[in-house]
Amino acid sequence: AQSVTQPDIHITVSEGASLELRCNYSYGATPYLFWYVQSPGQGLQLLLKYFSGDTLVQGIKGFEAEFKRSQSSFNLRKPSVHWSDAAEYFCAVARSNDYKLSFGAGTTVTVRA
Amino acid sequence: DAGVIQSPRHEVTEMGQEVTLRCKPISGHNSLFWYRQTMMRGLELLIYFNNNVPIDDSGMPEDRFSAKMPNASFSTLKIQPSEPRDSAVYFCASKLIGDEQYFGPGTRLTVT
Numbered sequence: 001a002q003s004v005t006q007p008d009i010h011i012t013v014s015e016g017a018s019l020e021l022r023c024n025y026s027y028g029a030t031p032y033l034f035w036y037v038q039s040p041g042q043g044l045q046l047l048l049k050y051f052s053g054d055t056l057v058q059g060i061k062g063f064e065a066e067f068k069r070s071q072s073s074f075n076l077r078k079p080s081v082h083w084s085d086a087a088e089y090f091c092a093v094a095r096s097n098d099y100k101l102s103f104g105a106g107t108t109v110t111v112r113a
Numbered sequence: 114d115a116g117v118i119q120s121p122r123h124e125v126t127e128m129g130q131e132v133t134l135r136c137k138p139i140s141g142h143n144s145l146f147w148y149r150q151t152m153m154r155g156l157e158l159l160i161y162f163n164n165n166v167p168i169d170d171s172g173m174p175e176d177r178f179s180a181k182m183p184n185a186s187f188s189t190l191k192i193q194p195s196e197p198r199d200s201a202v203y204f205c206a207s208k209l210i211g212d213e214q215y216f217g218p219g220t221r222l223t224v225t
Contacts, residue, residue, distance in 0.1 A: 034213075043117070043204055043216035090156065098144070098210055100169060103156040 002027040002093045006104035013081050014112050021076040021107050023091030033074040034092040034101065035065055044090065050074060051097060061085070086111040115139075117217035119205050125223045131193040134220045137186055138207030146214060147180055147190050148204040156204075162188065195224045 005024045013019050025031055032051050036044040048059025055067040065076045074091060088108045092101040118137040126132050138145050146161040160170040165182045173180070177196070182188040192199055202221050206214040 036216075041218075043218045044206075045216070046213045049213065097212075098208075100146070100158050100161055101214065102158075105155045 002031060002095060002102050004091050004093050004102055004104035006089075006091055006107050008107045009105070010108045010110070012110040012112060015083055016080050019076075019078045019081045019085070019109065021089050021091075021109070023074045023076065023104060024072050025074060025091070025093045026072065027093055027095065029095065030069075032094045032097050032099075033065075033067060034094070035059065035063070035074075035076045036090045036092060036103075037061075038088045038090065038106075040087070047076070047089075049097075081109075081111055083111045083113070085109060117205055117207050117215055119203075119217040119220050121220060122218065123221045123223075125225065126195055127225055128196055129194045130224075131191065132195045132199075132222060132224075134190040134203050134205075134222070136188045136190070136205030136207075136217060138188070138205070139215055140186065142207035142209050142215075143185070144208045144210065144214075145182060145188050146206040146208075147188070148206065149201045150204060150219070151201045159190070192222075195222075197224045200224050 003026045034049045035047040038044045047063045048057050050057045050067045057065050063078050088106045090106045091104040094101050120135045147159040150156045159172045160180045162182045180190045200223050202219045204219045206216045208214045
């Protein structure tokens with residue numbers, strides 16, 4: 001079975017600073033990997049996904065993620081954080097694009113002025 | 114498109130009462146998922162349907178929970194009888210084969 005670990009429960013970052021959120025997955029084959037963002041009181045929105053090909057994936061809102069098979073990681077990055085990026089971020093894994101998602105516990109991002 | 118619609122947005126009920134959560138997926142989508150989100154357990158998949166047929170209900174906690182999808186545009190998640198530990202935010206998501214999941218805004222359920 002697949003699983004996801006997000007080691008950081010909470011991260012605080014200054015506006016304009018860079019952000020990196022860690023995600024480690026466990027799955028025997030090539031996984032399908034996703035990053036979702038959840039703003040307070042809202043549903044989840046897909047930021048980006050990786051299925052195959054280029055291991056550096058660009059997403060919406062200026063986010064990118066890099067798939068590293070050797071480290072079983074799929075870390076999310078943003079070069080310059082905006083106050084509107086304060087939210088909870090979830091990494092998820094599936095065995096295919098049409099299979100059920102397994103989510104990590106989430107990382108809450110606080111942005112300070 | 115209106116997106117995935119869930120109702121009610123908030124539900125407060127007493128222990129032992131029946132609760133029905135509703136979901137209208139995005140028109141044309143052929144897969145539907147029910148998730149539960151709690152502080153203790155995070156986001157858990159309860160059940161999902163493909164073409165109105167339940168595919169995997171292994172996440173349904175117990176017999177008190179049931180889900181139906183009578184047609185492509187409507188699904189319900191029912192809890193009978195409800196218990197305080199069922200308090201959570203319940204999300205519905207829908208997708209097309211080969212596409213991403215689109216989440217609804219969620220229903221916040223409080224069982225007192």
